[in-house]
Amino acid sequence: MWMEGVMSAGWTDERVSRLKELWGTGMTAAQIADELGDVTRNAVIGKANRLGLSKPGRPRAPKPKPARNRTLNRPIQPRPEVRDELPPEPLAPPPPPGALPQHRRCQFPIGHPGEDDFHFCDHETETGKPYCAYHCRVAYRQRVAAA
Template identity: 85%
Template sequence: MSAGWTEERVTRLKELWGSGKTAAQIADELGDVTRNAVIGKANRLGLSKPGRPRATKPKPAMNRTLNRPIQPRQEAAPKEVSEPLTPPPPPGALPQHRRCQFPIGHPGEDDFHFCDHETSTGKPYCEYHCSIAYRQRVAAA
């Protein structure tokens, strides 16, 4: 059975903690208390390790669906690709599946059209529009 945290035991805990003793050593000296009880009381009292200021870290935002912290998104540096200066090939010069399908303008307006430049391999867009439409994967740190 624990003797409880009397004012005298709390004062002694603070002295021993400040002297740099480990929680196990403090528990032995106080007697009838566990190492974890010493650590818990020290935390509740706001004591820190000697020589180390107590730092409080903000809690990360949680993804409630996945029940884990939300990782900050690291933006990849955009690829340096300039807009194509060459005009697209004439209609019918490339098969439909090799023409860039990036929309230019707003649907329903007279000047709406698709880019029509040659696509990147396996992508529906040309190299320039791929750099706009897709994000670069960032290697995990």
């Protein structure tokens, strides 16, 4: 549906040719629109962009770089190393079933799910953790400051 009062620019070959001539003269898009008649400044800019025209002597501005996070402007510190040694496994067997409530039994998986020997550790957990002291040291590895 066509709206009243909207200018229609029929971009004929003659009008495109005239746009190309005027575009390189240094005229503004508004001046070119007035010269061509029956066209808006935005229509001129849009057509010029689609034609790949640029103003002579006006190189396209480089895209602005995104703002940098000030915390990233600090010198890069070497990452701390992660200890590769594991603590020795607990020697004591887990308490018998029923000796501890389920929420106090270590939930560290041993083996692979679906295999016959798959089970959970079942030793008593550390306070506030889902694992026993040994598996807390395995699961929550400590970082060592670089020397």
